[in-house]
Amino acid sequence: MELLHIKDISVTVEGKQILSNIDLSIGKGKVFVLFGPNGSGKSTLMKSIVGISGYNIISGDIIFEGRSLLNLSIDERAKFGIAMMFQHPPKVRGVKLSQLARMLCNDKKKIEKYIELLNLGYLFDRDLNVDFSGGEMKRAELLQIILMRPKLILLDEPESGVDIENISIMGKVLDEYLKESGASCFVISHTGYIIEYVKATDGCLMLDGNLYCVGNPYKLFETIKEYGYEKCKECDIRHA
Amino acid sequence: MHEELNNLSEKDLLDAGIDLKERQRSATFVQIDEKPSLFRTMFEGIELLPTEDAIKKYPRFEQYIGKAFSAINKDFPRDTKGGFFLLVKKGANVVFPIQVCLFLKKKSFSQKIHNVILVEEGATAYVINGCTSDKASKDSLHVGVSEYYVEKGGYLNFTMIHSWTEEVSVQPKSVALVEEGGVFVSNYVCLKPVREIVMYPSCVLNGRGSRASFSSIILGHKGSLQDIGSRVVFRAEETSAEILSRTVSMGGRIIARGHLKAQCPSVKAHLECQGLIVSEKGSIHAIPELETDYRDVDMSHEAAIGKISKEEIEYLASRGIDENTARSVIIRGFMDTDILGLPEELRMQIEGLKEKLTDSSM
Ligand SMILES: Nc1ncnc2c1ncn2[C@@H]1O[C@H](COP(=O)(O)OP(=O)(O)OP(=O)(O)O)[C@@H](O)[C@H]1O
Ligand SMILES: [Mg+2]
Numbered sequence: 001m002e003l004l005h006i007k008d009i010s011v012t013v014e015g016k017q018i019l020s021n022i023d024l025s026i027g028k029g030k031v032f033v034l035f036g037p038n039g040s041g042k043s044t045l046m047k048s049i050v051g052i053s054g055y056n057i058i059s060g061d062i063i064f065e066g067r068s069l070l071n072l073s074i075d076e077r078a079k080f081g082i083a084m085m086f087q088h089p090p091k092v093r094g095v096k097l098s099q100l101a102r103m104l105c106n107d108k109k110k111i112e113k114y115i116e117l118l119n120l121g122y123l124f125d126r127d128l129n130v131d132f133s134g135g136e137m138k139r140a141e142l143l144q145i146i147l148m149r150p151k152l153i154l155l156d157e158p159e160s161g162v163d164i165e166n167i168s169i170m171g172k173v174l175d176e177y178l179k180e181s182g183a184s185c186f187v188i189s190h191t192g193y194i195i196e197y198v199k200a201t202d203g204c205l206m207l208d209g210n211l212y213c214v215g216n217p218y219k220l221f222e223t224i225k226e227y228g229y230e231k232c233k234e235c236d237i238r239h240a
Numbered sequence: 241m242h243e244e245l246n247n248l249s250e251k252d253l254l255d256a257g258i259d260l261k262e263r264q265r266s267a268t269f270v271q272i273d274e275k276p277s278l279f280r281t282m283f284e285g286i287e288l289l290p291t292e293d294a295i296k297k298y299p300r301f302e303q304y305i306g307k308a309f310s311a312i313n314k315d316f317p318r319d320t321k322g323g324f325f326l327l328v329k330k331g332a333n334v335v336f337p338i339q340v341c342l343f344l345k346k347k348s349f350s351q352k353i354h355n356v357i358l359v360e361e362g363a364t365a366y367v368i369n370g371c372t373s374d375k376a377s378k379d380s381l382h383v384g385v386s387e388y389y390v391e392k393g394g395y396l397n398f399t400m401i402h403s404w405t406e407e408v409s410v411q412p413k414s415v416a417l418v419e420e421g422g423v424f425v426s427n428y429v430c431l432k433p434v435r436e437i438v439m440y441p442s443c444v445l446n447g448r449g450s451r452a453s454f455s456s457i458i459l460g461h462k463g464s465l466q467d468i469g470s471r472v473v474f475r476a477e478e479t480s481a482e483i484l485s486r487t488v489s490m491g492g493r494i495i496a497r498g499h500l501k502a503q504c505p506s507v508k509a510h511l512e513c514q515g516l517i518v519s520e521k522g523s524i525h526a527i528p529e530l531e532t533d534y535r536d537v538d539m540s541h542e543a544a545i546g547k548i549s550k551e552e553i554e555y556l557a558s559r560g561i562d563e564n565t566a567r568s569v570i571i572r573g574f575m576d577t578d579i580l581g582l583p584e585e586l587r588m589q590i591e592g593l594k595e596k597l598t599d600s601s602m
Binding site: 050052053073074075077078079083084086089090091092093094095099100103104127144148 | 557572
């Protein structure tokens with residue numbers, strides 16, 4: 001069953017075209033990995049799904065559970081079950097992590113459980129992302145996302161800045177959530193660490209705003225590591 | 241309870257920090273229009289009386305009338321009626337706040353009062369001064385003339401909560417004198433609509449090692465003018481002060497002033513005005529001033545005015561929070577009560593009020 005269908009979209013940012021005719025489908029319960037070099041447009045794709053302003057979809061459509069997302073506000077998309085972990089979340093001065101957690105979830109026990117699992121107790125009364133370290137920021141993001149109980153999780157480089165032990169902690173929390181909820185996950189990764197903890201089902205490569213090579217994520221990652229991104233582009237199993 | 245007080249809304253008073261049940265309070269003073277209606281103390285280290293009565297009872301207090309004003313060559317208005325005189329006796333450590341309430345009830349009435357606080361040597365006190373008015377008090381004026389004296393090693397934590405109604409104009413005039421090693425902490429909160437407030441309280445650091453801190457949280461509603469500042473004058477060495485303000489305009493006009501004036505060397509001072517404009521029609525004018533005749537001072541200021549960042553709103557929206565809620569959560573966070581040195585119970589009360597007012601006006 002299909003959960004999200006990105007239907008041939010092109011996206012401009014400040015008048016410049018960043019994504020060209022991206023077509024991609026994510027099935028229910030699948031873990032889809034997006035690889036690609038810096039600046040290729042990966043975050044742009046995720047922000048377009050979430051509906052962040054300034055990312056203009058000039059053609060195509062995004063279908064989630066059979067409905068187009070394009071005319072929905074950011075919070076409506078979130079309420080439909082889409083949650084994104086930001087690559088660079090903004091600082092929100094005066095708003096505490098604890099306050100946001102309580103807005104996202106009424107179940108105190110559940111909040112406590114994840115606070116404990118993700119070792120966030122000491123950050124709970126701090127202002128959101130203000131002076132958080134790289135790893136702390138990612139753990140706090142994961143907490144928020146899990147508390148939202150989404151159907152589709154978008155992870156923009158969940159491992160970047162996170163130490164080995166914390167990647168393992170985050171990986172386990174994520175894996176457990178995906179298993180119990182049956183949610184799907186779309187994840188951007190440079191290092192591939194995260195797919196050692198969650199079982200990835202699909203992968204693809206983005207280069208210069210175009211998608212290449214939809215296939216087995218582990219094989220794809222091996223190929224990239226061995227031959228580099230550019231070579232990958234020339235490979236003849238190109239789909240998309 | 242006093243019968244005149246029966247007619248006052250307990251909830252309105254709580255919004256101004258005044259608890260008529262006197263839970264965790266050490267003294268209470270209530271003045272309605274021109275008349276002190278209630279005053280009593282539950283703690284022996286303090287006396288709280290109408291100013292006229294206090295002077296009769298203790299003629300030596302006469303010397304404090306107008307003394308702070310003349311220290312900065314400011315005209316002292318003598319035509320006042322009512323007001324409170326608070327004496328915190330030498331060495332007394334008053335843990336629970338002393339509450340004073342100035343209430344405007346009549347229409348077209350001018351309440352002009354004189355308050356004195358004297359914190360004697362080594363004493364400590366927390367004061368909550370709640371000012372509020374009845375819906376009926378249209379076109380009324382409140383002029384509060386206040387003088388605060390903090391003697392050697394004393395500590396005064398003074399919180400003024402303005403909780404007026406739209407039709408009232410307010411002009412508090414106050415001067416604090418702080419002696420050697422003394423500390424004056426002034427918190428100011430004004431969240432409810434008001435027609436006009438003009439105030440520029442001053443503090444003179446007279447004694448070596450004395451310290452002052454002014455923090456204000458101001459919410460400007462449509463149709464209001466709030467011209468509010470704080471001034472610290474340094475007249476002794478090794479003194480320090482901090483002035484912080486967080487102003488939010490939801491359509492009102494706010495002038496946020498601050499003035500640090502060093503009249504001697506070895507002074508450390510910082511001034512910070514932060515403003516947030518939420519409505520197209522709002523206006524904020526920040527006027528921070530630093531002034532010194534000496535080289536050996538460390539004085540700085542920071543002023544920033546802006547709107548709510550779209551990125552922050554969208555971030556919260558991506559968590560499923562609708563835009564209006566996100567906006568009010570951010571505004572409430574900006575008016576951070578942690579910058580105030582408040583007792584916890586009072587801080588919670590102000591948080592509640594903030595929530596109510598930012599939600600209702602979005
Ligand atoms: N808001 C924006 N304003 C201007 N340019 C933008 C904006 N967002 C993205 N871009 C540009 O679009 C291109 C793609 O950026 P994007 O963030 O999607 O890359 P990415 O694949 O996520 O890279 P990385 O791996 O470094 O995170 C870059 O050239 C970037 O500078
Ligand atoms: Mg990126």
